[in-house]
Amino acid sequence: MKCEARTRAGGACQAPAAPNGRCKLHGGRSTGPLTEEGRARISSAQRLRWRLWRERNTQRARLAS
Numbered sequence: 001m002k003c004e005a006r007t008r009a010g011g012a013c014q015a016p017a018a019p020n021g022r023c024k025l026h027g028g029r030s031t032g033p034l035t036e037e038g039r040a041r042i043s044s045a046q047r048l049r050w051r052l053w054r055e056r057n058t059q060r061a062r063l064a065s
């Protein structure tokens with residue numbers, strides 16, 4: 001069984017998959033957050049990462065124009 005994740009090139013990841021259909025690079029070993037508290041923690045951490053990323057990128061775009 002092969003991993004079902006899509007690569008940035010558009011093809012499917014060809015790595016052998018873990019029982020949940022994803023390879024070890026694409027979350028195959030992870031069960032994901034199991035509790036509501038865990039989900040909320042991940043969600044807030046991801047929002048922070050996204051905000052920092054967006055600030056960096058809008059800054060770069062402004063400098064380029």
Ligand SMILES: [Zn+2]
Nearest residue numbers: 003013023026
């Ligand atoms: Zn994969």
